[in-house]
Every structure is written in C-alpha cells, then in structure tokens.
Amino acid sequence: MKLQAEEEKALSHAAELLRYAAESPKTVPDTLVLPISDAWKAQQDGTWTPELATKFWMAYSSLCNLLKPVTVDTIATTKTDIPNKTANFYRVVSADTITNRHRIGIFCDGNYKYEQ
Numbered sequence: 001m002k003l004q005a006e007e008e009k010a011l012s013h014a015a016e017l018l019r020y021a022a023e024s025p026k027t028v029p030d031t032l033v034l035p036i037s038d039a040w041k042a043q044q045d046g047t048w049t050p051e052l053a054t055k056f057w058m059a060y061s062s063l064c065n066l067l068k069p070v071t072v073d074t075i076a077t078t079k080t081d082i083p084n085k086t087a088n089f090y091r092v093v094s095a096d097t098i099t100n101r102h103r104i105g106i107f108c109d110g111n112y113k114y115e116q
Helices: 005-023 030-045 050-067 072-077 095-108
Strands: none
Touching (some): 005 050
8 A cells, every 4th residue: 555645744744743752841652652663664665554554643643632732833933944044144344345435425415514
C-alpha cells in the first residue's frame, strides 16, 4: 500500500512535534513514540499497511493532544531560518561623504538669510 500525501506530511510533522516534545518539559510515553517510529520505518521500507496507518494516526492524534496548544504551525513560526531582510540595509559611509552631504544640504536649503 502506498502512503497518501497527507500521511507523508503527517510523518514529517510528527518528527517536528516529537523534537519539540523532547526539548520541552512534556514527557512523551513510549506508546506514542513506537507507532510513529514504526511508521517511519515502514515509509522507508515501502511496507505501509492499513493497520500501521491506524496505529500511526492514533499516536499522532495523542501526540497533538499532549502538546496542545502547540501545533506544527506555531513551531514553524519560531524557526530561526527566516531570512533577515535588514542585513544589507545599512552600509558603511565615509566621513567625507557625510560631510559633503551636509555641505550640499546647507547650500541648497534656501531658507537662509544673508545679512551684511
């Protein structure tokens, strides 16, 4: 039997949820980890069965209930691989360039009065 697309996605999500659970104070019982591990092995070996799918989905559901209110989506929002768009925002400018800009600003202002 071939895995469905949602089963593939859930197997991937199970890895993220188990990692989060391992790094949190929650204790994940073996009764949840074993069916998920068996499902990963079956995915690799191509031995996915309806019985294994049932055990996986029950364990996955229990894992999700254990970690509530945390979900895969909330874990994804806290990942640090979000590109930093401000990294190239600042550039190094020499003191002469800054001085010249101020000088130009002073001469072009037009709000000055010349009195003798």
